[in-house]
Amino acid sequence: MATFARMRGAARVAAVVAACGMTLAAVYTLHAVTGQARVLATGGFDNANASRTLVALGTGPQCAGYGGLPQGWGTDDKAGMVHLSGGDFVLGSRHGYPDERPAGAGRTRVAGFWIDQTEVTNAQFAAFVKTTGYVTDAERQHGAAVFHSPTQAELSARPLAWWTWVRDASWRHPEGPASDLRGRDNHPVTLVTQRDALAYAQWLGRDLPTEAEWEYAGKAGHEDATLDTAPRDLAGNPSANYWQGNFPLMNSNEDGHIGRSPVGCYAASDYKLFDMIGNAWEWTRDVYTGEHQGHSNGDTAAVAPADRLHGAAGHTPMVIKGGSFLCSSDYCVRYRASSREQQEADLPASHIGFRTVLRDKG
Numbered sequence: 001m002a003t004f005a006r007m008r009g010a011a012r013v014a015a016v017v018a019a020c021g022m023t024l025a026a027v028y029t030l031h032a033v034t035g036q037a038r039v040l041a042t043g044g045f046d047n048a049n050a051s052r053t054l055v056a057l058g059t060g061p062q063c064a065g066y067g068g069l070p071q072g073w074g075t076d077d078k079a080g081m082v083h084l085s086g087g088d089f090v091l092g093s094r095h096g097y098p099d100e101r102p103a104g105a106g107r108t109r110v111a112g113f114w115i116d117q118t119e120v121t122n123a124q125f126a127a128f129v130k131t132t133g134y135v136t137d138a139e140r141q142h143g144a145a146v147f148h149s150p151t152q153a154e155l156s157a158r159p160l161a162w163w164t165w166v167r168d169a170s171w172r173h174p175e176g177p178a179s180d181l182r183g184r185d186n187h188p189v190t191l192v193t194q195r196d197a198l199a200y201a202q203w204l205g206r207d208l209p210t211e212a213e214w215e216y217a218g219k220a221g222h223e224d225a226t227l228d229t230a231p232r233d234l235a236g237n238p239s240a241n242y243w244q245g246n247f248p249l250m251n252s253n254e255d256g257h258i259g260r261s262p263v264g265c266y267a268a269s270d271y272k273l274f275d276m277i278g279n280a281w282e283w284t285r286d287v288y289t290g291e292h293q294g295h296s297n298g299d300t301a302a303v304a305p306a307d308r309l310h311g312a313a314g315h316t317p318m319v320i321k322g323g324s325f326l327c328s329s330d331y332c333v334r335y336r337a338s339s340r341e342q343q344e345a346d347l348p349a350s351h352i353g354f355r356t357v358l359r360d361k362g
Contacts, residue, residue, distance in 0.1 A: 043221070118355065121263055220269040323339055
């Protein structure tokens with residue numbers, strides 16, 4: 001058993017199958033929980049992906065060279081997606097914030113669905129806007145909440161000094177009207193609201209994930225204690241784009257990125273998904289309920305003008321998942337699949353993007 005505990009992923013499954021005589025249909029992965037291996041029900045990345053071309057990402061050079069549009073874009077209705085068969089998992093964590101605690105018996109079941117391998121990129125969103133003429137909420141509101149690393153003087157002058165409402169900032173102009181997307185087609189689209197994300201998803205005949213679907217995908221079949229630790233690989237290097245250093249004054253750049261990065265710069269999960277942790281928070285369909293934690297990176301609504309244009313449900317807090325480039329070990333600590341945060345449905349911010357799902361019929 002000690003030998004199996006040191007193995008990971010498919011190699012671990014194969015070793016146990018060989019030793020115990022199990023069929024591959026009976027297991028899909030193993031997990032170390034308090035030092036013991038555990039067999040879970042069938043689910044996750046499956047044979048529906050066998051004939052599909054996966055996005056070739058996972059290293060710095062690959063993500064830097066990616067144009068932002070997956071192979072088959074415009075001809076394949078599932079371009080850039082992988083299929084996950086349904087299964088059950090623990091929704092939440094007993095080691096994080098109070099609003100993450102599992103409910104009831106602690107296990108939740110989801111049906112099968114397709115999900116984007118990466119966060120939706122600027123290139124993909126641009127194609128949607130070009131085709132439909134869609135105008136985002138940030139463009140309607142003539143601004144968005146934008147992060148900057150403040151000086152000590154700024155921190156002393158006002159709370160949440162790292163957030164500023166920037167006039168005419170939008171997905172096209174991430175830092176304000178003087179900025180643009182040149183060289184950033186492969187970055188996650190941000191400064192989009194839940195309505196914007198849903199409009200894009202529906203254009204493709206898709207949807208946003210529920211919180212449960214997102215977390216099922218984000219945990220990628222794991223239930224061990226590493227889910228509640230900072231994302232690092234076996235060599236101890238950061239395996240996601242999050243904040244290393246003293247937030248918000250000093251980012252050591254240990255992960256190789258200051259601010260948002262291109263999608264897919266780090267290794268994929270066991271479900272072949274990129275950036276489920278870090279880079280940009282991701283919208284879900286779900287209204288935020290349960291114990292309401294204070295915003296871990298500061299409530300972006302605090303800097304929004306009181307007279308900004310609101311939709312009918314604009315103030316509704318929605319669940320966002322996955323953490324962002326702003327999550328640090330000394331402030332946010334939400335670089336975990338179980339973490340959840342609330343964001344006003346129509347408040348665009350520079351640390352929030354999304355990915356889409358396509359649910360199995362029936």
